[in-house]
Amino acid sequence: MKLFLTSAGLPPEITEAFLGLLSKNPEETRICLITTASLEHHPDGVVPYVEGDKRRLSELGFKTMSEIDLRNETEKSLNDKFKNFDVIFVEGGNTFYLMKYIWESGFDKAIKPFLDNGGIYFGISAGSIVVGKDISCSGWDPAWDENTVGLEDMRGLGLVDFIISPHYAPEEDAVINENKSKVSCPIFALTDSQAILINGEDVRFIGPGEFKKFE
Numbered sequence: 001m002k003l004f005l006t007s008a009g010l011p012p013e014i015t016e017a018f019l020g021l022l023s024k025n026p027e028e029t030r031i032c033l034i035t036t037a038s039l040e041h042h043p044d045g046v047v048p049y050v051e052g053d054k055r056r057l058s059e060l061g062f063k064t065m066s067e068i069d070l071r072n073e074t075e076k077s078l079n080d081k082f083k084n085f086d087v088i089f090v091e092g093g094n095t096f097y098l099m100k101y102i103w104e105s106g107f108d109k110a111i112k113p114f115l116d117n118g119g120i121y122f123g124i125s126a127g128s129i130v131v132g133k134d135i136s137c138s139g140w141d142p143a144w145d146e147n148t149v150g151l152e153d154m155r156g157l158g159l160v161d162f163i164i165s166p167h168y169a170p171e172e173d174a175v176i177n178e179n180k181s182k183v184s185c186p187i188f189a190l191t192d193s194q195a196i197l198i199n200g201e202d203v204r205f206i207g208p209g210e211f212k213k214f215e
Contacts, residue, residue, distance in 0.1 A: 002120040002199050003159065005128040007166035008092075008192035009053050015060065017197055017206045021120060024086065026061035032085040036070040036101050037093025037126040040148065045069075050091055053124070057089075070098075075106025082114040090127030092166075095138035096147040098126050099156070108157055121159070125166045128196075132156040132163040133185050140179045141172070160198065165189040168212060176214050186215040 004018050022029055033054070038047040054065060068081065082088065088111065090098075102108050115121060123131055126145070129138050136154040138145040156163075165176060168189035180187055188196060194207035205211045 001115045001159065002118070003123070003131060004120065004195060004197055005123045005131065005160075005164055005190075006195040007125055007128070007168070007190045009124050010056050010060070011193050013193045013208055014195040014206045017195065017204075018122070019060070021197065021199060022086070023118065026057075027063055029062060029087060030064040030085045031057060031062055031066075031087045031089050032082065033065060033067045034070060034088060034090040034107075034127070035067050036091075037095065037098035038091050039069060039071075040094050040097045047091075047093075053089075053091065070101040070105040070107055073105045073107070075109050078105065078107055078110035079113065082110060082119065085114075085119065087120045087122055088114060089122045090124065090130070092125030092127055094148065095126040095129045095135050095145045096149055096151045099130055099135055099153075100149045100151050102130060102157070103153070111157070111159075115159075123164075128164045128166055128190075130156050131159040133158050133161060134163055134183045136182065137163055137165050137176075137179065137187060141175045162186045162188055164196070165214075167192060168194075173212075180214045186213055188213055 035050055038050050129135050133156055134154050135156045162185050165187055168191050189212040197204045197206050
């Protein structure tokens with residue numbers, strides 16, 4: 001299983017590690033962008049930070065990029081489409097909104113054969129939170145995500161046995177410490193320049209600065 005979990009995409013500090021995870025050069029690598037988390041407040045589908053991520057990928061040499069909105073998909077359609085890609089690139093936005101459509105679309109089932117066949121999961125912010133065991137951390141602070149969809153099931157995909165809290169800054173220590181007893185697994189808080197790389201049994205922290213673990 002190959003996962004690359006980030007707060008903010010591909011800043012220079014972590015780019016080389018991601019490129020090293022690829023089995024092909026960027027020009028030959030096919031990327032599927034899952035944009036659903038970003039679309040709740042952008043019904044026209046034009047999201048500035050998604051456009052920025054696409055520009056960054058283009059700068060790095062990636063030529064084949066397609067977008068998928070889980071609101072329009074089923075497990076079968078996702079299985080059929082995922083066969084055409086090497087990287088599933090799950091964008092940020094509202095974590096609760098994303099998780100709702102992960103369950104409803106069957107993405108939770110379709111991602112497993114994709115990973116079993118050597119595909120790479122790339123997460124940004126909400127896209128990184130949902131791979132953990134619990135997504136409730138995304139709403140611990142009023143300034144973070146709002147559960148606008150009334151999601152009651154706080155389970156994540158459970159692909160990893162920890163939780164990621166993205167966009168970490170030291171002033172968030174109090175919020176995380178106050179709430180960490182609500183979950184049963186460690187919380188890794190990532191700055192926008194850090195990532196967690198998982199390649200089979202190899203789990204590495206990538207990027208500058210201290211890596212914060214709360215448990």
